[in-house]
Amino acid sequence: MMQPLRVIGLMSGTSLDGVDAAVIETCGERIAWHGPSLSLPYDPALRARARALLDRAATIASDNPEVRAIEQALTARHVEAVQALRVQVEAPIDLIGFHGQTIFHAPQQGRTWQIGDAARLSRETGLAVVHDFRSRDVSLGGEGAPLAPWYHAALLQGRPGPVAVLNIGGVANVTMIGADGTIVACDTGPGNALLDDWALRHTGVPYDRDGALAAAGQVHTGIVERLLADPFFAQAPPKSLDRQSFAHALAAVDGLSAQDGAATLAALSVEAVRRTVLPEAPREWYVCGGGRHNPTLMAGLRAALNAAVAPVEMLGWDGDALEAECFGFLAVRSLRGLPLSAPGITGAPDHETGGRLTCAGIASPGWLTRVLSTPYAGVPA
Incomplete structure (x- = not known):
């Protein structure tokens, strides 16, 4: 069993109330430690803009200036959440699991759309970021949800x-x-x-x-x-x-x-x-x-x-931190090549991994070799 990684998971849900952030230590199969958590609310103006975007997302272009502006504002709030949480943890953080903000989800059309600038989040925190958890499952014919x-x-x-x-x-x-x-x-x-x-x-x-x-x-x-x-x-x-x-x-x-x-x-x-x-x-x-x-x-x-x-x-669980913890857990699963897709969970035809990694803020991510040196040898029962 690999040594667990210390991960910050981030979640911004469809209620659009703010960013939840939580620290866990995990190998992607079990949880070794639950750390601190916090929630940073969105200001009412940002929440209103994001909510209005949901009504237009089915037809709006991905390069629309308002989409990009909201994405950057949301990402900035995620950066704040990471930095605020890091000061509560004595040991270094290894990784971020970044869900982003879902603005449109239509797997029957082969589409799921989460906005959030993972490269900016990596650069401004100096940490590796796993993101885009849902799109591969949808491309394989799955629902892309739920992942929790x-x-x-x-x-x-x-x-x-x-x-x-x-x-x-x-x-x-x-x-x-x-x-x-x-x-x-x-x-x-x-x-x-x-x-x-x-x-x-x-x-x-x-x-x-x-x-x-x-x-x-x-x-x-x-x-x-x-x-x-x-x-x-x-x-x-x-x-x-x-x-x-x-x-x-x-x-x-x-x-x-x-x-x-x-x-x-x-x-x-x-x-x-x-x-x-x-x-x-x-x-x-x-x-x-x-x-x-x-x-x-x-x-x-x-x-x-x-x-x-x-x-x-x-x-004994923290219901306010649970989804954020989940995306920290899924980030480690993604790094290890463990499944995020399964027939009974997402409807994908097989057990497949997902997520994407960006190391835009890391000059020499040597820890990645250690993580990937423990191959996954099977699928869950």
Whole structure:
């Protein structure tokens, strides 16, 4: 087993609230140490610009000046996150795992688009950067998402299944570890994205604080059922979504009160999880992502799922740092040539690696020889 690397993982999710950064030590198969973490929010102006970009990303050119300007502003915030976190760690950092910001995801069109200047991040931090985690999987016919199941499975080693980890970000996704250890994963449907947009429109706050708006409303079940008639929800894993895939749901609730609209959108997210087609019924569900902070969503999940539902903190995990830690973990997997693609996770036809490495900020990356001197000799069961 190779010596673990000390990695900073970076994640900017589809909720567009800011950059999460976390340090872990890992060999890409197990985690030796969880270090400090932090979150740096985006200022409201940058968040608004990035959010507006999502509505145009399907048709906008990659060299569009506004895309480039937002990319540089986002990258600058990532640099700040790395530098702020480094001062909390005594030993040197070996590597950065940089997810970037997804602005468009359409694997059925062979496209997934994450913006972020990895070369600039490497130059300004002096560290090697692994990035572009999703595009190779999509080119192989996979969904390019979700990728977090590799990390969830590593953290859950030794815990008997069937058990599920549900990440409620802008889009929600689930990892299920079966009784035999098989990993199955997919996006379940909208997570926080629709509720965030609705809350911003009606309250000026870009999320439903404490789930209060949804808790005060009535669910319009007819609207929920019409939205759930979309073929996506009956489709078995693997499958994935763009943040804007169900943007039309906002129009569906447009005539409702602020409270009823929020309650209906929250119910949509919960019911989409309940209807997700899994090969086994999980006995336990552990929830991460911003959605676990929403009591209305959590209460809805407990009522809908015939199983125990708890935040991932019950496992001793840091639910706010989890996705950032994940991309540190995946960065080391990428360096070692370990799989990021798998039939049951992303739908790619085989176990294949992914990600790209830039050493733009390193004059002599001798550590890379050490990392790559331990070849990978097999695929997971």
